[in-house]
Amino acid sequence: MLLSVEDFGIEFHDHDKPEKVVEGVSFTLDKGEILGIVGESGSGKSMTALAIAGLLPRKKLIKEGRILFEGEDVLTMERHKLRGLQGDEICMIFQEPMTALNPTMKIGTQVEEALRIHHTDMNDAARKERALKWLKNVELEDPERVYGSYPHQLSGGMRQRVMIAAAMVGEPQLLIADEPTTALDVTVQAQIIKLLQKLNKESKIAILFISHDLSLIRQISHNVLVMQNGHLVEKGAVDDIFEHPVQEYTKKLISAIPKVEL
Amino acid sequence: MLLTLLAVSFIVFAAFEIIPGDAAVSRLGSNATKESVEALRAQMGLDRPFMIRYLSWLAGFVKGDLGTSYSYNMPVSSMILEKLPITITLTIISMILTIGVSIPLSLLIAKYAGSKFDKVSYGVNQFAMAIPSFFLGILMSWFFGMVLKWFSPGGYISYKKNFGGFLSYLILPAIAIAIPKCAMSIKLLRSAILTEAGKDYVRTAYSRGLSTMEVLYRHVLKNAMIPLITFWGMAVADMIAGSIVVEQVFNIPGLGRILLTSISNRDYPVVEAVILLIAFVVLLMNFIVDVLYRVVDPRLRKD
Numbered sequence: 001m002l003l004s005v006e007d008f009g010i011e012f013h014d015h016d017k018p019e020k021v022v023e024g025v026s027f028t029l030d031k032g033e034i035l036g037i038v039g040e041s042g043s044g045k046s047m048t049a050l051a052i053a054g055l056l057p058r059k060k061l062i063k064e065g066r067i068l069f070e071g072e073d074v075l076t077m078e079r080h081k082l083r084g085l086q087g088d089e090i091c092m093i094f095q096e097p098m099t100a101l102n103p104t105m106k107i108g109t110q111v112e113e114a115l116r117i118h119h120t121d122m123n124d125a126a127r128k129e130r131a132l133k134w135l136k137n138v139e140l141e142d143p144e145r146v147y148g149s150y151p152h153q154l155s156g157g158m159r160q161r162v163m164i165a166a167a168m169v170g171e172p173q174l175l176i177a178d179e180p181t182t183a184l185d186v187t188v189q190a191q192i193i194k195l196l197q198k199l200n201k202e203s204k205i206a207i208l209f210i211s212h213d214l215s216l217i218r219q220i221s222h223n224v225l226v227m228q229n230g231h232l233v234e235k236g237a238v239d240d241i242f243e244h245p246v247q248e249y250t251k252k253l254i255s256a257i258p259k260v261e262l
Numbered sequence: 263m264l265l266t267l268l269a270v271s272f273i274v275f276a277a278f279e280i281i282p283g284d285a286a287v288s289r290l291g292s293n294a295t296k297e298s299v300e301a302l303r304a305q306m307g308l309d310r311p312f313m314i315r316y317l318s319w320l321a322g323f324v325k326g327d328l329g330t331s332y333s334y335n336m337p338v339s340s341m342i343l344e345k346l347p348i349t350i351t352l353t354i355i356s357m358i359l360t361i362g363v364s365i366p367l368s369l370l371i372a373k374y375a376g377s378k379f380d381k382v383s384y385g386v387n388q389f390a391m392a393i394p395s396f397f398l399g400i401l402m403s404w405f406f407g408m409v410l411k412w413f414s415p416g417g418y419i420s421y422k423k424n425f426g427g428f429l430s431y432l433i434l435p436a437i438a439i440a441i442p443k444c445a446m447s448i449k450l451l452r453s454a455i456l457t458e459a460g461k462d463y464v465r466t467a468y469s470r471g472l473s474t475m476e477v478l479y480r481h482v483l484k485n486a487m488i489p490l491i492t493f494w495g496m497a498v499a500d501m502i503a504g505s506i507v508v509e510q511v512f513n514i515p516g517l518g519r520i521l522l523t524s525i526s527n528r529d530y531p532v533v534e535a536v537i538l539l540i541a542f543v544v545l546l547m548n549f550i551v552d553v554l555y556r557v558v559d560p561r562l563r564k565d
């Protein structure tokens with residue numbers, strides 16, 4: 001078992017009255033597993049994902065429960081220890097590939113950054129070689145050119161591939177993908193899903209795949225969590241969830257999927 | 263650019279036509295006879311009509327002849343060449359202080375945004391922004407010169423004699439010039455840093471395991487500096503123009519000083535040349551600002 005989330009909750013204290021946005025969430029994720037989290041917008045998926053990646057704001061919110069990564073709680077871990085995991089063991093890609101990259105830094109530098117932080121023994125040439133390998137692995141044409149480009153010179157799909165390469169470069173155990181295809185058009189979306197599946201097979205990386213889109217979740221996940229209003233309402237293997245949903249909410253979500261797809 | 267300079271030169275010339283006073287009178291003293299003044303005016307060419315004088319000055323300027331100073335009786339170009347390094351050195355030191363101090367300070371303030379430290383520094387900053395450089399200069403030369411006796415006020419060492427000594431006399435005036443600019447830079451940079459710090463790429467940087475300081479220096483700073491480029495460019499032009507007053511306070515014989523004496527002597531070739539130089543610096547800084555934008559922000563480069 002790679003990740004174990006136990007009775008996790010978040011309460012915001014940045015307004016007049018405290019606001020519980022996630023409550024009592026428990027689940028586990030095995031090595032090499034693809035776990036999908038599905039739920040309407042505002043159901044707490046991103047907050048849960050950010051918490052696992054150690055990216056929640058440090059102020060004005062209370063975190064409850066435990067998030068054990070390889071047995072250690074990322075919620076209470078010392079900062080420097082958490083930073084040691086980030087980019088090396090746990091990586092994250094986001095919904096908006098257009099803004100997730102630094103506009104004034106070359107792609108190559110950004111892809112290599114995790115190596116610069118975590119693999120200080122590597123020299124420039126080795127880092128570049130590794131970065132190019134990953135730019136190629138994410139199926140970018142002409143990796144050399146992409147390496148020397150700036151983000152604005154690439155399309156949204158290419159930037160999301162760059163984000164994936166930058167995440168994979170440290171060869172982490174867990175990739176958190178929060179709505180990674182929502183901002184992309186349908187053909188690019190399908191390519192990115194295929195790419196994530198390929199990486200999962202080849203690198204045995206566990207993926208926490210978050211989407212409000214049930215058909216994507218069904219396509220990619222081994223196991224699925226259904227979230228509603230900050231609560232986990234149902235969890236199980238992908239086929240069980242889609243063929244024999246137990247909860248009314250899950251049934252309602254599934255019946256809302258357009259039937260046209262093959 | 264040329265048109266701007268032409269317009270500036272004409273306005274300065276015209277201003278001398280309008281303000282009372284006469285180069286010949288100021289050279290001979292106010293109790294000179296009418297005849298001797300008239301004779302000198304004829305000799306200096308001041309009796310010719312305004313447009314003729316302007317055009318002949320302009321013709322000389324275009325040929326690289328800036329004319330001769332009335333009061334010092336030496337070529338304007340060599341006067342300026344001698345004084346220019348003083349003012350430029352002063353400006354460079356002030357600029358280094360402004361940028362060098364404002365960057366780390368605003369990163370520090372931004373890191374602790376909202377804390378007591380942030381609030382106190384806001385107050386200090388507002389205050390520093392509001393004090394004029396010349397007043398700071400007077401305070402500083404009184405305090406360091408008269409009270410602490412670190413240097414003799416009014417003293418100065420020529421850069422030709424001893425460059426180190428020359429620099430040491432420029433430090434205080436440079437600080438006086440830099441403080442208000444630095445305060446303004448900190449105010450602008452702090453808010454630019456906070457704007458950038460909320461952007462998505464910063465979260466991406468944190469997700470790679472960077473510390474706050476690494477995120478600020480490696481990612482945020484460069485992006486936050488983009489909106490500051492214009493301000494810094496204008497600050498350079500402002501410092502050169504502002505040196506007129508500060509040089510007076512610290513008794514530094516730079517460009518500012520000759521400009522003031524030349525105005526009171528109605529020494530218009532010198533005034534023309536210095537003002538054109540200042541106008542040229544302003545235009546040059548505009549150009550440098552445009553170039554710097556392209557250097558710092560790849561989105562503005564043509565591929």
Ligand SMILES: Nc1ncnc2c1ncn2[C@@H]1O[C@H](COP(=O)(O)OP(=O)(O)O)[C@@H](O)[C@H]1O
Nearest residue numbers: 012014019021040041042043044045046047048
């Ligand atoms: N700073 C905040 N203060 C209070 N509530 C917040 C804050 N940030 C997010 N939320 C709330 O947390 C809930 C969960 O958000 P999120 O995890 O982003 O949902 P999802 O990713 O499932 O769409 C939302 O209802 C949102 O309004």
Ligand SMILES: [Mg+2]
Nearest residue numbers: 045046178179
């Ligand atoms: Mg979300």
